[in-house]
Amino acid sequence: xxxxxxxxxxxxxxxxxxxxxxxxxxxxGNKEVGPSHNTALEITWTxxxxxxxxxxxxxxxxxYMTLSRAPGDAMDxxxxxxxxxxxxxxxxxxxRTTNELVVPVNQPVRLVMQSSDVIHSMWLPAFRNKMxxxxxxxxxxxxxxxxxxxxxxxxxxxxxxxxxxMKGDVKVVSAxxxxxxxxxxxxxxxxxxxxxxxxKLFQSKACFxxxxxxxxxxxxxxxxxxFGHTVELADGKTVEADxxxxxxxxxxxxxxxxxxxxxxxxxxxGQLSERELNGxxxxxxxxx
Numbered sequence: 001x002x003x004x005x006x007x008x009x010x011x012x013x014x015x016x017x018x019x020x021x022x023x024x025x026x027x028x029g030n031k032e033v034g035p036s037h038n039t040a041l042e043i044t045w046t047x048x049x050x051x052x053x054x055x056x057x058x059x060x061x062x063x064y065m066t067l068s069r070a071p072g073d074a075m076d077x078x079x080x081x082x083x084x085x086x087x088x089x090x091x092x093x094x095x096r097t098t099n100e101l102v103v104p105v106n107q108p109v110r111l112v113m114q115s116s117d118v119i120h121s122m123w124l125p126a127f128r129n130k131m132x133x134x135x136x137x138x139x140x141x142x143x144x145x146x147x148x149x150x151x152x153x154x155x156x157x158x159x160x161x162x163x164x165x166m167k168g169d170v171k172v173v174s175a176x177x178x179x180x181x182x183x184x185x186x187x188x189x190x191x192x193x194x195x196x197x198x199x200k201l202f203q204s205k206a207c208f209x210x211x212x213x214x215x216x217x218x219x220x221x222x223x224x225x226x227f228g229h230t231v232e233l234a235d236g237k238t239v240e241a242d243x244x245x246x247x248x249x250x251x252x253x254x255x256x257x258x259x260x261x262x263x264x265x266x267x268x269x270g271q272l273s274e275r276e277l278n279g280x281x282x283x284x285x286x287x288x
Contacts (some may be wrong), residue, residue, distance in 0.1 A: 003059065007052060067129075070142035074108035077101065081113065081120035081133040081155065082266040084162035084219075085206035095185045096271060098205045099168030101153070103145060104178040110142040116266050121157035124170065130156060145172040160264065161219050162209050188273055198283025201276055210265065213287050220265060221258045227285045232259045246281045 078089040089096045103109045113122060113133045120133040127143035145151075155166035173181065189197055202208060210220035221231075226241045234257040239245055248255050250272070253265035272280070 004056060007056075067142075070110040070140070071108045074110040074142055075103070076110050076112055077103075079111045079113040079122065079133070080116055081122070081159075081166075082116040083118065083160050083264050084155075084166040084209045086122075086153075086155075086166065086168055087271070090182070093182045093186055095182055097185070100171065100204075101168065102171045102173060102178065102181055104175045105145055105148050105172050107175070108142055108144045110140055113139050113141070117264070118159050119157050120155045120159050120166070123154045123156040124151070125154075126151035126170070132157060145170070148172045148174065165209055188275065190275070192279075194275070194279040194282040195286045196283075197276065197279035198281070198286075201272075201280055202283055205268070205271075207280075219261075221261055223284050224287045227287070231256075233257060234259050234261075243281055243285075246284055247277065250277065250280060 076091060078091060080087045080089075085099055086101075087096060087098050088101050111122065111131075113131065114137070115133045115135040117135060119135070121130060122133055122141065123130040124141075124143060127145065129141050129143050131139050131141040133139060149172055151170045151172070153168055153170055155163060157163075159166065192200070202213075210218055212218045212222045213224050215222050215224040227246065229241055230238050231241050231245070232238050239256060245256070249265075251267060251269045253267060254263050257263050
C-alpha cells in the first residue's frame with residue numbers, strides 16, 4: 001500500500017509540476033516548440049510505467065496468495081451463518097458456540113464457512129479480513145491474532161430483518177486460557193437446573209434475535225405464554241403448544257409454521273444435547 005501511495009505521490013507531483021511549468025513557459029504562445037515525435041521519450045514513458053505496473057501486480061499477487069492460503073499449522077473452525085446468528089464449531093474439541101469465537105493468541109486460525117440459508121458475509125475488521133458466506137458453497141478466511149483482547153465481528157451482507165444484530169465477539173486469550181476454556185465447554189452441563197440452563201441457551205444460541213419473552217411481536221412469534229395454548233398455523237390448522245410441539249419447532253422449525261410468520265428459523269438438529277433441548281423446553285414453559 002505504501003509503495004503504491006509513494007508512486008502516486010511522486011507521479012502526481014511530477015505531472016502536475018510539468019503541466020504548471022509548460023503552462024507558464026508557453027503562456028504567450030510565441031515560443032518555438034520542438035518536434036512532435038520523440039522516440040526515446042515515448043519508449044521511456046512506456047517502459048517505466050510497464051515495469052512499475054508489473055511490480056505492483058507481482059507484489060500484490062504474492063500478498064493475495066499469503067492472505068488466501070492459511071499456514072499448515074492453522075487451527076480450523078467451522079462457521080455456519082444463518083438468519084440471524086453465527087455458530088462456530090471446533091472439530092478437534094467437540095465444542096460449539098454461538099456468536100462467540102474464542103481463539104488462542106499467536107495461533108493461525110482458518111474459518112471454514114458455509115451458510116444455511118442466504119448470502120452472509122463475515123467481516124473481521126480488527127484482522128483486516130472479510131469474506132462472503134454462501135449457501136451451497138464453502139469459503140475460507142484466516143487470521144492470526146497477535147494480542148489478547150475482545151474484538152467485534154459483523155455480517156456485512158444484508159440478509160433480512162435482523163441483519164443489524166448478526167454480530168459477535170472474537171475473544172483472543174492465552175494458549176493456557178484457551179485449553180481451559182475448551183475443557184470447560186467440552187463437558188456437558190449436568191448440574192444447572194433445566195429452566196436456568198434453557199435461559200442460558202436462549203441467549204448463547206441467539207434465540208432472542210427472533211423471539212421475545214415479553215409478549216411483543218418480532219421476527220418470530222413471542223414465547224411468552226405459548227406453552228399450553230392453541231397455536232394457529234399458516235395452513236389454517238391449529239395445534240396445542242405442548243412439549244412435543246416445542247421439541248419439533250426447535251429441531252424441525254419448518255414442520256409447523258405459525259400463521260403470520262415466515263419460515264426463517266434454522267434447524268437446531270444436532271446442535272443440542274438431549275439435556276439442552278429439555279432445558280430450552282422447560283425455559284419456554286416457565287414463560288407464563
